[in-house]
Amino acid sequence: MSRRLPWQLDPRPDAPFPPAETALREPDGLLAIGGDLHPVRLLNAYASGVFPWFSDGQPLLWWSPDPRMVFRTDGVHLSSRFRRSARGSGWVVRADTCFADVIAACAASPRPGQDGTWITPSMQEAYVALHRLGHAHSVEVFAGDRLVGGIYGVAIGRMFFGESTFSAASGGSKVALAALARQLALWGWPLIDAQVENDHLLRMGAEHWPRARFLEVVRRQVAVPEPPGCWTERFGVLAASSLV
Structure with missing residues (x-):
């Protein structure tokens, strides 16, 4: 070396x-x-x-x-079986209404093959601080008033860096990811960073990119002017049934 x-x-x-x-x-x-x-x-x-x-x-x-694992924002796949179940779920999706709850739920979610969590209390505090600055965002799935799924990550320019997801009901994280991808694609954001390989992500359309290719896109996208801030109004309220 x-x-x-x-x-x-x-x-x-x-x-x-x-x-x-x-x-x-x-x-x-x-x-x-x-x-x-x-x-x-x-x-x-x-x-x-x-x-x-x-x-x-x-x-x-x-x-x-x-x-690097990435999703194209127009490339998230949902199975036909899942689409049928989502149509009748009655779930709705919002953004940035309960960021701290989403990251806490991600931290508490068991992960196959992992003992404990990397989302430590200090990590949670750090990302809540980024959320207050308008750079960390959560997408939340609700069944009535119950939070049943979510995803959080970091936005810089027009690049979204996904951090973690959770499901409190089957399919909650899938709906959160699909909704995030839908809105980002509409806003002209091409990519979601998914970090490392995961069979679940691959089944949903994640791709392996050479690091050099990923870094090239990141450097371009983080330089696009995009003011930080809360996404609640911009994201709106989506019905899960509209994603399928």
């Missing part, structure tokens, strides 16, 4: 990240260690194609895997 890895981050929140191309091959994508979850650092990370992922008791770890 030409240098020691992973890179130890500068303590200044506005310090640049090392180039994503210098991330480790094993474990795939590990780029840097340390730093903090200051909003400036988080926004710099996402704009550089980097995201934090660590568990309680670990130092902060920063990743940029190769290949």
Whole structure:
């Protein structure tokens, strides 16, 4: 190796990240260690194609895997069977009405093969802070007043970086993702970052992109002028049945 890895981050929140191309091959994508979850650092990370992922008791770890999992906003697939069930669900979808509830539900959701969650209390606090700044957003699925699914992530320019989903009723996360993709496509946002491979995401239309291709699109999309802010009014209220 030409240098020691992973890179130890500068303590200044506005310090640049090392180039994503210098991330480790094993474990795939590990780029840097340390730093903090200051909003400036988080926004710099996402704009550089980097995201934090660590568990309680670990130092902060920063990743940029190769290949990268992405969704084209016009490429989310829902099965015929699921479409039929969604038509009669009566569910509605909103945005940014209960961000803290969505991220807490994501943190509490069990994940196959994982013990605990990477969405630690400090992570939740950091993303709630980004939400207050208008850069982190949630899409929420309701059955009446009950929250039955959701997704949250980070928006910079016209690029959306998905972080996590949850379902409190079967299919809740699918509806949230489909609704998010529908609205982003209408707004002219081409891509949703899905980070790492997952069989469930692949079945819904996620694609493997070489990191270099992903970074090229990210650099272009984060530079598109798009003011941050709450999405509740802009997103509106969608019936789940309209997505199928």
